[in-house]
Amino acid sequence: xxDQLQGAVVIERxxxxxxxxxxxxxxxxxxxxxxxxxxxxxxxxxxxxxxDPGALGLARxxxxxxxxxxxxxxxxxLIYDLNRPPQSPGAMPARSEIFDIPGNAxxxxxxxxxxxxxxxxxxxxxxxxxxxxKLALGQxxxxxxxxxxxxxxxxxxRAVELGIIHDADPxxxxxxxxxxxxxxxxxxxxxxPYSAADEVTHTLALHATxxxxxxVMLELRNDLIADALAQAAMAARLAPVLLxxxxxxxxxxxxx
Amino acid sequence: xxDQLQGAVVIERxxxxxxxxxxxxxxxxxxxxxxxxxxxxxxxxxxxxxxDPGALGLARxxxxxxxxxxxxxxxxxLIYDLNRPPQSPGAMPARSEIFDIPGNAxxxxxxxxxxxxxxxxxxxxxxxxxxxxKLALGQxxxxxxxxxxxxxxxxxxRAVELGIIHDADPxxxxxxxxxxxxxxxxxxxxxxPYSAADEVTHTLALHATxxxxxxVMLELRNDLIADALAQAAMAARLAPVLLxxxxxxxxxxxxx
Numbered sequence: 001x002x003d004q005l006q007g008a009v010v011i012e013r014x015x016x017x018x019x020x021x022x023x024x025x026x027x028x029x030x031x032x033x034x035x036x037x038x039x040x041x042x043x044x045x046x047x048x049x050x051x052d053p054g055a056l057g058l059a060r061x062x063x064x065x066x067x068x069x070x071x072x073x074x075x076x077x078l079i080y081d082l083n084r085p086p087q088s089p090g091a092m093p094a095r096s097e098i099f100d101i102p103g104n105a106x107x108x109x110x111x112x113x114x115x116x117x118x119x120x121x122x123x124x125x126x127x128x129x130x131x132x133x134k135l136a137l138g139q140x141x142x143x144x145x146x147x148x149x150x151x152x153x154x155x156x157x158r159a160v161e162l163g164i165i166h167d168a169d170p171x172x173x174x175x176x177x178x179x180x181x182x183x184x185x186x187x188x189x190x191x192x193p194y195s196a197a198d199e200v201t202h203t204l205a206l207h208a209t210x211x212x213x214x215x216v217m218l219e220l221r222n223d224l225i226a227d228a229l230a231q232a233a234m235a236a237r238l239a240p241v242l243l244x245x246x247x248x249x250x251x252x253x254x255x256x
Numbered sequence: 257x258x259d260q261l262q263g264a265v266v267i268e269r270x271x272x273x274x275x276x277x278x279x280x281x282x283x284x285x286x287x288x289x290x291x292x293x294x295x296x297x298x299x300x301x302x303x304x305x306x307x308d309p310g311a312l313g314l315a316r317x318x319x320x321x322x323x324x325x326x327x328x329x330x331x332x333x334l335i336y337d338l339n340r341p342p343q344s345p346g347a348m349p350a351r352s353e354i355f356d357i358p359g360n361a362x363x364x365x366x367x368x369x370x371x372x373x374x375x376x377x378x379x380x381x382x383x384x385x386x387x388x389x390k391l392a393l394g395q396x397x398x399x400x401x402x403x404x405x406x407x408x409x410x411x412x413x414r415a416v417e418l419g420i421i422h423d424a425d426p427x428x429x430x431x432x433x434x435x436x437x438x439x440x441x442x443x444x445x446x447x448x449p450y451s452a453a454d455e456v457t458h459t460l461a462l463h464a465t466x467x468x469x470x471x472v473m474l475e476l477r478n479d480l481i482a483d484a485l486a487q488a489a490m491a492a493r494l495a496p497v498l499l500x501x502x503x504x505x506x507x508x509x510x511x512x
Contacts, residue, residue: 087394109392121388136369
């Protein structure tokens with residue numbers, strides 16, 4: 001694995017030549033210096049509000065199977081949520097679901113600027129560079145962001161198992177939905193439990209939509225990818241879904 | 257003037273605090289090393305295919321009057337057209353209007369990659385950084401790109417004098433159109449002589465649309481801004497147009 005460690009971002013398998021590029025903005029629940037633990041208990045630090053449990057393992061499994069680069073975060077989303085623009089209250093949230101985030105309660109503009117410069121800008125600059133280099137070389141990368149969601153939110157259980165979310169262009173998301181339903185027993189749904197209206201497609205809107213790149217966001221219910229074995233099994237299940245969805249779009253005579 | 261010289265991009269008045277940020281992607285007809293003159297005659301090097309004559313002077317005049325930063329190119333658009341993504345044939349065109357561009361006739365992928373890395377990526381990274389910093393500080397910058405077009409194109413004269421072009425959100429463009437018609441004698445038109453369908457809104461699509469920033473592209477017929485005096489006069493004319501358009505959008509009770 002060729003890693004490029006650059007502080008706010010790690011790109012695994014950077015030179016991989018498959019058609020997909022995977023992104024995992026909520027990969028880890030790390031609270032390194034200088035940010036620290038934001039005053040959170042260890043319980044909250046390991047809860048789903050701090051990261052997307054299982055998403056990194058799934059994204060790695062997909063990237064390996066599909067010979068793809070994986071661009072991933074190195075710090076908790078509670079320090080900076082890389083899937084939100086700097087002006088969003090959710091970028092450095094003072095509260096997330098049922099938890100107060102003490103270290104974000106009274107951020108001043110200078111502190112917001114520091115986190116934006118240290119985390120948001122380098123993450124997205126590295127992703128932009130990776131995609132632009134492929135485009136300059138005549139490739140047309142497909143952007144897939146990988147997330148997980150909690151089975152119980154604000155006390156209510158969620159039935160959806162695989163959420164497939166799109167930004168402006170729904171074509172790949174619709175094809176993935178059809179293939180997921182055809183190939184797997186998962187309860188797969190479009191724009192559920194989130195959609196672009198919830199601000200969750202920022203990475204897609206920033207990198208795929210203006211470049212005309214095919215893109216989709218995958219949201220797995222995290223109880224289905226709770227350990228390495230389950231993550232590997234889900235990657236084995238979803239890699240052919242992605243490939244078949246892509247083949248569907250690339251069929252001749254089909255308007256996409 | 258506080259300039260930041262960083263190779264592919266110059267940011268003039270970077271610390272300026274007005275609401276607008278101006279961009280001039282086709283500011284100059286410079287052909288510096290290592291790119292050289294692409295085999296072009298000095299006549300073609302000074303023609304409108306190599307840059308947007310008058311646009312930089314106009315953009316500077318607007319930036320000074322409106323206390324705004326100006327992000328501008330340092331090389332000819334024929335080396336890399338910063339208002340085009342790397343996969344666009346127009347990014348490093350082999351032909352532009354009636355002129356062949358010998359130095360772009362047989363670019364291989366490695367050469368396209370080199371220009372993308374040296375020119376496109378740093379230009380847009382610097383612009384992204386400037387905008388994201390303002391957003392982190394609680395400001396909501398308004399992006400204005402400044403261009404010029406030739407009075408005669410493929411042998412046909414153009415009547416339009418001021419083109420006002422929008423990307424996904426037409427609100428500021430429409431307000432500028434109304435104010436330009438009310439305040440000036442210019443033949444002002446919406447999405448003329450170009451529109452987003454001609455790929456001319458790449459900078460807006462990359463930086464304004466995904467961030468929800470108000471934005472507009474101004475295209476002046478270049479015979480109207482042919483020298484410094486005319487550029488200053490046009491800036492004096494258009495600065496109040498932009499301010500009035502913005503005030504129109506900021507009116508309470510108006511849905512924007």
